[in-house]
Amino acid sequence: MADRRSFFKLLLSAIGLGAVIRGEAAFAAQKVAIPLAKVPALAKVGGSVTVKLKGTTVLFIRDAKESIRAVNAVCTHKQCLVGYAPKKGHIACPCHGSDFTLSGEVLSGPATEPLQTYPAKLTQDKIIITLEE
């Protein structure tokens, strides 16, 4: 009986810890607004720019008139900075040739892990990105 009670106490502790971890993750997400005037490279469709925000290096790609993509610019292979290859329409790493979709998925290696993406939206005069700490 004591073993069963101990098991349930342990289980409840684990569930509580999980809730705390999820709560911290949600709390740590933060929105950052960037005036479009400060990133003229994104004024036109096909433009891109790499920006350091709150310790994260983010590659923004203006993929359509009303939308923008935001991915972590650090390659998942050996941490080179990736860039947008507009002629190919995808993200490319100059170091060893990995290619990624605009959604961060691996198109070709050697990288095997996707680039982290961030929710980003375009308003009339700002980019709003949600980063995780």
Ligand code: FES
């Ligand atoms: S660091 Fe990007 S492919 Fe190797």
